[in-house]
Amino acid sequence: MKRRELLTTLLAFPFLAQAFFGKTRNALAGGKKLIKPKRLAAGATVGVIAPASAPAPEDFDKALKNLAELGFQTKVGKYARGRNGFLSGTDKERLEDLHWAFSDKSIDAVWCVRGGYGVSRILPNVDFELIRKNPKVFIGYSDITALHVAISQNCGLVTFHGPVAASTYSDYPKKHVLNVLTNPTAPYKVELSPDNQAKSSNLYKTETIVKGKARGRLVGGNLSLLAALAGTPFGLRDVKGKILFTEDVGEQPYRLDRMFTQLRQSVDLKSLAGIALGVFEDCNPKDPASQTVIEVIRDRLGDLGVPVVYGLSFGHIRDQFTLPVGIEAELDADAATLTFLETGVV
Numbered sequence: 001m002k003r004r005e006l007l008t009t010l011l012a013f014p015f016l017a018q019a020f021f022g023k024t025r026n027a028l029a030g031g032k033k034l035i036k037p038k039r040l041a042a043g044a045t046v047g048v049i050a051p052a053s054a055p056a057p058e059d060f061d062k063a064l065k066n067l068a069e070l071g072f073q074t075k076v077g078k079y080a081r082g083r084n085g086f087l088s089g090t091d092k093e094r095l096e097d098l099h100w101a102f103s104d105k106s107i108d109a110v111w112c113v114r115g116g117y118g119v120s121r122i123l124p125n126v127d128f129e130l131i132r133k134n135p136k137v138f139i140g141y142s143d144i145t146a147l148h149v150a151i152s153q154n155c156g157l158v159t160f161h162g163p164v165a166a167s168t169y170s171d172y173p174k175k176h177v178l179n180v181l182t183n184p185t186a187p188y189k190v191e192l193s194p195d196n197q198a199k200s201s202n203l204y205k206t207e208t209i210v211k212g213k214a215r216g217r218l219v220g221g222n223l224s225l226l227a228a229l230a231g232t233p234f235g236l237r238d239v240k241g242k243i244l245f246t247e248d249v250g251e252q253p254y255r256l257d258r259m260f261t262q263l264r265q266s267v268d269l270k271s272l273a274g275i276a277l278g279v280f281e282d283c284n285p286k287d288p289a290s291q292t293v294i295e296v297i298r299d300r301l302g303d304l305g306v307p308v309v310y311g312l313s314f315g316h317i318r319d320q321f322t323l324p325v326g327i328e329a330e331l332d333a334d335a336a337t338l339t340f341l342e343t344g345v346v
Contacts (some may be wrong), residue, residue, distance in 0.1 A: 019120065033155045033324055035231045037109075037135045039345035040069045040181045044108040047101030049077040050088035050166055053116020055166055057081070063113045063165035070169070070178065075107060095122045098147075102134045109181070113165045115142025120225070122236045123147075128154040135148040137345065139179055140164045144250075145221025148325050152219065152235045158344045161221055161245070161314070162322030170195070172319040180322045184343035187330075191337055192312065193319035196279065202292075204279055206311035206336040209298055210222030213305045214274025215330045215341070218323055220245040227259035230266035240271040243331050245323060245338075248277030252286050253296045260300035274307040274331040276338055278315035307333035 046067050051151050055063065060081055064331045067074050077097030089097075101110040114136040123146060132155040138147070138158040148159045159181065163173050172193045179188070196204050221228065223246045229235035248256065263269060280306060283293050291299070294310060309331065324344025331338055 005106075014231055015019070031156040033156050035132065035135045035155065036344060036346045037137045037158065038097060039184060039343075040072070040109055040137060040184075044072050045106055046072045046074050046111045046165075047057050047104060047107040047108045048074050048080055048111055049094075049097040049101050049111055049192050050080045050082075050113045051098055051122065051147065052088065052112070052118040053086060053092045053114060054083040055081075055114045056089040059166045059309050060113060063121075066167070066169050067111065070174065072109075075104070077101060080113060086116075089123070091122050094118065095125055098122070099127055099130060102131050102136060107136065109137035111165045112140030112144050115140060115144050117143055119143045119146040119318070120212055120228060120232075120234070123150050123232075126150065131155050131157060135236075139177075139181075142222050143225060145225035146229060146234065147318065148221050149219075149226070149229060149236060152236075152326050153237060158324050158326040160344060161322055163320060167260070167320075168318050170318055172313070173321065176321040180324060180340075180344055184345055186340060186342045188343075189337055190321045191314070193321075196313050196317065196319050200282075203283060204283060204311065204317075206309065207294055208333050208336070209302050209308035209310060210304075210306065211334050212274070212307035213330060213332050213334075214243055214272075215328065216242040216273035218269060218327055218329050220276075220325075221329075222246065223248040223256065223259050223263075224251065227262045228340070230335075231263050236263075236267050239267055239269070241273050243274045243276060243329055244269070244272050245276040245278065245312075245314070247280060248283065249281045249316035251280070251283050253283065253291050253293055255298060256280070256283065256293065257291070257296045260296065264300065269301070270304050270306070272304065272306050274333065275301055275304070275309075276312050277308070277310040278312050278320070279317050280310075281316045307331060309333035309336050312336060312338060
């Protein structure tokens, strides 16, 4: 059977796709075996931590209410409500909460209450072997990107780039986070949020930069973090054949240009299978003579020879879907869709 015919058959029968990808695509680059956490059930216990910036007290209360409305119980990290200047606690305290959440056998998932800044500071002391031996759902976005990349590359654990606990859970993010974490199916096509598409801002409009389809493992996160990790032991390494997803917020186009350039010079982006870009909220230029976000993206990513699409429903926005980092997916740049070809949990 030809490769294209095989893929068509697998997508027509989800159970075959799951079996195929589970058996033949269960190894990451460097020989690291892909590890999937257990799916969450109603009443599961979530460990709530703040590994980056300190949440305001009202935001923390909102986070706990959100998780309860999603059907979960919560246990709060010892230092999660703390504050140490622009951080939620000292490096030692934030690291202790992270290790506690993964080691506590009564906790089924680890949910970051917010992003902000500070995760990169604790990476050198993270006990990746502890995480590997205690695989659990781990979810968050923005600054949490640093842990997604580090855990994926050092443990092989599928983590989840999705709303933090203090996010606003409208119907769209709630639907997708529960589908991905509690009731997974494969293949699972993620289409655009109608509310996002209805917004007047040009930054919410999808645009195909380079046409085509791509298939590969998902890797990525917030662009600022991916650029900040470049050149460190925790930066992106082998991206060959993978689908890079990325987004950012509040950055001027020249700064986006700088970060994309840094990635180009630190990682072989031409070896990617494709690139999925979210909504770059609040990134319109203040200088009328400046390039636009789309112009920067076309210049920095349009010559790589891989499919590229802008404006998928993820990023620093209300209506964002949840991406299982490390799983096999298919990107359709023409249709602006992403299809998960395997589940992120077992």
